[in-house]
Amino acid sequence: MARKKIKLALIANVTARNNTFNKRKKGIMKKMSELSTLCGVKACGIIYGTNGAQPEVWPSLLGAREVLNFFKSLPQMAKSKKMENHAEYLSQRIGKVRDQLRRLQKENRKKEMTMLMYECLKGKDLYDLTMLDITDLTNVIDENMKAINYRIEVLEQTPTQIGTSTTMAGAMSIENNKAVQVDMNGLQAQAWFVQGMNPNERMSCFDNKFVLPYLDNGAFTAPFFP
Amino acid sequence: MARKKIKLALIANVTARNNTFNKRKKGIMKKMSELSTLCGVKACGIIYGTNGAQPEVWPSLLGAREVLNFFKSLPQMAKSKKMENHAEYLSQRIGKVRDQLRRLQKENRKKEMTMLMYECLKGKDLYDLTMLDITDLTNVIDENMKAINYRIEVLEQTPTQIGTSTTMAGAMSIENNKAVQVDMNGLQAQAWFVQGMNPNERMSCFDNKFVLPYLDNGAFTAPFFP
C-alpha cells in the first residue's frame, strides 16, 4: 500500500512475500485488538504461517477454542437454523448491493455516453454502435442540448456578462468509471456464501444484462429515428 | 483514524460504536482476504456482533471449521507440544522486544538529560537531582562540549565563514519521548500470553529498574565530583 500499488495476487518474490506477510499479519492482529477494545465485541483471528510454523492466533488459544466450540455446536449442514438466519441476512444484503450496483451501472452508462458524445464531436462515425448505444447517446445529447439552450437564454438576458464560471464543461466532466470495482469490494466479504451454490442460483443474484439504459423509464426508450 | 485520533477504549456513544464496528469489521475482513491472496496462506477471522447477531466469518464457515478442528485436536492444557512451541517462540520474541526496549530507554534517557542540560543553562538548580541524574547529565554535557570544541576548531580554520547551517542546535534538538509507547504496541499482540502468569513470572520478563544509564559501559559511570 505504499510507494506503489501492488496487484492482488500471490507475490512471486519469496523474500518480499515473507516481508509482506509479517507486516500485514501484525497489522491485522492490531486491528483485531483495536476492534475488540473499541466496540467491546469478541473476535478472533487465526493466520497460518508459510513454512509449517505455528499459526498466529489472536486473542488467545483459549479465545479461539471458545469460538471453535461455538461453531462445533452448529449442525453440519446448511439447513441449520443459524445458517438460515445468516442466509436471510445475506439475501437482504445482496439485494441492497444489487440495487446499488444497478444505480452505479446507470451512472457509468451515462458517463460512457457522454464520453461517446465528445468523440462524435471530434468526428467519430456511428457505424459500429448498437441501436441501444445510439438511443442512449441521443438521450444524453438531448439533455445537454436542453442545458445549453437554457444557458443561452440566461446569457441573452444578461448580454454584457460573458464567460462566467458556471460553464457546461464543469457539469459535463468525465470521471473515472468505478462502479464495478466498488461493488465487487462490497461483495467480496460475503463471497464465500455463494461458493457452494449451483451456477443457476449464483447467477440469479445479479442481472445477466450488463448493459442497462441509464434512464429509469423502462427497458426501451424511443428509437433514434421515429 | 481520521479527522481525529480516538482513544483505544470502548466507544461510549452507541451509534458511533456501531458505525465504527461495521466499518472496521469490513476493513479487517478485506485485509484478511488480501493477506491470504498475496501470501498464499490459510487464515480465518471471526468477529461477533453486538446484538446477538451472527458473527461475521471469513473466509467461510467451512474454513473456520477447518481451523476449529485443528485446535480441537490440540490437548486442552498448556503442556501441549504445540503450546510449548508457541511458548518458545514467544519467549524469543519477548527477548527481542526487551532488548529493543532497553535500547529505546537508553535513547530516552539521553534525551531527558539533554533537556535537563538546557534547563540548567536557563538557571535550574541541581538540588533535587539524584546522583545518577547528575552523572548522566555530566556525560551529556561532556559529549556536547567535545562537539562544541570540535566545531570551534573547524571554525577557527575557516574564520570568514560564520553561521553555517550545521549548528549544534540541529544535532541537539529534543524529540518526542516515544520508547514506551512503541514497545507496548509491539507487545500488545502477545499480551494474552502473560495474562495467566503469576506476578513474579510476569515481572521477570523485564527489568525492575526503569532508569538505566544511557551509556553502555556498565552500571555506574564516574561520579560527578571525582
Next chain:
DNA sequence: CCAGCTATTTATAATAT
C-alpha cells in the same frame, strides 16, 4: 440508521542502513 464525503491517521511497499 445508511450512504457518501474529506481531513487525517494508519498501514505498508520500496528503499536505505
Next chain:
DNA sequence: TATATTATAAATAGCTG
C-alpha cells in the same frame, strides 16, 4: 537478515444529507 525510514496507498472518524 533485521531494522529504520520514506513516500504513498488505504482506512477511517466525524460530518452531512
